[in-house]
Amino acid sequence: MTATGPKAFIPDEGIAPDEFEPNLVGRYKLDKVFAYASWAATIIGLVVLAFLLISTFADGLPRLGSSFLTSFPSRNAGRAGIASALAGTVWLLLITAAFAFPIGVGTGIYLQEFATDSWFAKMVEVNISNLAAVPSIIYGLLGLMVFVRILEPITGGRSVLAGGLTLALLILPVIIVATRETLKAIPDSLRIAGMALGSTRWQVVRDHVLPLALPGILTGTILGLSRAIGETAPLIVIGAQTFVPFLPTGLRSSFSALPIQIFNWTSRPQEAFHANAAAASIVLLVVLVSMNAVAIYLRNRFQQNR
Amino acid sequence: MHSNSAAAVGTSNAFHVEKGNYYYGSVLAVRDVFLEIPEKKITAFIGPSGCGKSTVLRCFNRLNDLIPSARVEGKITYRGVDIYDKSVDATELRRRIGMVFQKPNPFPKSIYENVAYGARINGYKGDMDVLVERALRGSALWDEVKDKLKDSGLSISGGQQQRLCIARAIAIEPEVLLMDEPCSALDPISTLRVEELMQELKKHYTIIIVTHNMQQASRVSDMTAFYNAQATDKGGKMGYLVEYAPTQTIFNNPSQVATQDYVSGRFG
Known part of the structure; x- marks a missing residue:
């Protein structure tokens, strides 16, 4: 209320309208x-x-025809197909999901619901953000060292299992971050309501938090998986084959994958192989678009339920 | 500073709080709390924002344990047992000391499941239908929802949701009901229904209610604790208990000037 202040508001001395432009x-x-x-x-x-x-x-x-989908690679571009590459991609997808989903979601739940505020959680958090930014070829080198060389007795070397594990590692940060973000969005009032009734932390997570968070977690996982199936570099490093005239017979079988097949065909001099690469790209695109469609469907259902 | 409350209203004590200091990290949020909460009465906590009413309330069921930085000094006993003693299990304590929150927070499940949930996790072996009906009758909600028990708990009105939360809390047969501004999100008619319900509930439960509404405190409570807040050097607020006495005394003949000023609406 000091009259000496430079910006003291004096209602009687209004600002003249012509001072606005x-x-x-x-x-x-x-x-x-x-x-x-x-x-x-x-x-x-x-x-x-x-x-x-x-x-x-x-x-x-x-x-693109049914024979393209069911034929194996061939030196003759007209007879070559993507049967083994498509099967390899499906195998990779399943193996990657089987490892990345439980580990990623488990980590996310631990960090968000149990280990809040501890220095360990903070350290893990910083490292996960860093891992998400590591180039995929580095994951390939890691996979080559750990899954192909050190764990060879288990994985069988350059196998579809080693490939799936490498891709699982690659998308773990994506799934962890997606899980945490979804859990963060669940209102705390629900957790407190559960705790106030005498629930343990795990009962609250299982009965109230996870059912609400599941669609969001699944969306994140699917987006992570669709990144994984498009990856080429780590698979080349760990030694995916480009000429596989058979379908994978087991986890330790050698394998090919769609991006590998596309990469191989585009690097050939003959025009006919380039057409094969384009056709295989269409198949890969269709797979990716349908996975993203599922993710969008789940997200919409999640928003309706809230 | 505080009168002998139990003698004043003629009953035994549920809670006894001695030299309570409550911290968040290194910040002292509430200091010097002495309370004796009588059994089967309604005790109201009033005071301006930031005076620590809710902080003290959340110590009674150790809900503050969930905040990693929260720390309690002094002693809080419930029926003679120190509730912060290592031998006391917080999960078991929370079953016995129910809580209703400021914003109605039913689970996104059916009305039936909302009420049944607490009983289920606590291993209730009896007839669930009977328990649910009993709790919903107890919270005066049964007649309104008996035909739509399968509907979502979020589909009913705010006032009904709050009574559903009360039903959920009393379904597990607690001994105490903590209510943290239970009516602040409700319209006057719903508020009146909850207040009537509280009079009904106090026959069976000890009730502690935090409220910003002084009329509500004077209408429903037997005992009233007035907290005030003072500014600290660091720009925060620190709460402290000013006066604790029978509600009649607090509103008509308080011993402290600050209480007189607050209840007569001169500040806060």
């Missing part, structure tokens, strides 16, 4: 410029994507 014309002009600029940014991305899709479909669609 709205400049509406100039502001609207700037508005339009930004609208067009952001539109252009959107279009550039879309055009590149559309071009990629159109050229892939133009090259690959004629090659």
Whole structure:
């Protein structure tokens, strides 16, 4: 209430209207410029994507038939197919999910629900964020060392099991982070309500938190898995085969995968193999899009339930 | 500073709090709490925001244990047993000392499951239908929901949800009911219903209620504790107990000036 303050508000001495300069014309002009600029940014991305899709479909669609899906690789581009690569990808997917899901979700639950605020949890948290940023080829080198060399008696060396374990390692950070974020979004009032009734921590997690969080956790897992099946570099490092004339027969079987097959075909000089690569890309795209569709479906159901 | 409360209302004590100091980390949140909470009466905690009413309330069922930095000094006994003693199991304590929260927080399950849950995890072996009906009748909700027990607990109105939370709390036969501003999210009619319900419940349970509504405290409670907050050097607030006495005394003839100022609406 000091009268000496420079910004003392004195209602009687209002500011004269002519001290404002709205400049509406100039502001609207700037508005339009930004609208067009952001539109252009959107279009550039879309055009590149559309071009990629159109050229892939133009090259690959004629090659796509049931025999392409059921044939094994061949020196003759016209008779070559992706049977072993597709089967390898499915095997990898299942192995990766079987290891990454329980370990990742378990870690997420531990960090978010049990180990809050301890220095151990903080250390793990920092390391997980760092791991998520490690290039996938480094995971390949790790997989080569640990799963292919050291654990050879168990994995059988350059096997589909070693590949799946490497990919599981690769997407663990994704699943852990997704799990934690989902658990964070569950209101604390639910946990407190459970505890106040005499529940243990695990009862609260099992009965109230997990049922609500499951769709979100599954969404994160599926997105992680769809990253895994597109990965090429770590599989090359651990030694996925490009010419596998048989389907995987077991966990210790050698294997191929769709990205490996595509990589191999694009590096051949003959045009016909390039068409094969485009066709295999379409198959990979279809697999990816359908996995993402499942993730979106789960997320929508999650939001409705809340 | 505090009168001999048990003698004043003529009953035995449920809780006895001595020299209570409550910390979050190194920050002293509430200091110098002395209380004697009588059995089967309603005790109200009133005071301005940040005075530590809820902090003290959450010590009675050790819910503050869930906050890693929370720390308790002094002694709190329940029926003569030190509840912070190592031999006391917090999970078991919380079954005996139920709690209702500020915001209705039913589980996202059916009305029936909301009530049955506590009994189920505590190994109830009797007839669940009977228990659920009994608890819902006890919270005066039965007639409104008996035909839709399978509906979600979140599908009913806010006032009904709060009574569902009360039903959930009394379903496991607690001895004490802690209520943390149970009516602050409710409209006046729902508030009235909960207040009537409290009068009914105090025949069986010791009730401690935190409220910002002084009319509510004077209407429903037998004993009233007035807490105040003082600013600390670090810019935070520290709460302390100003006066604890029968509600009549607090509202008509308090011994402290601060209490007089607060209940007459001169501050806070």
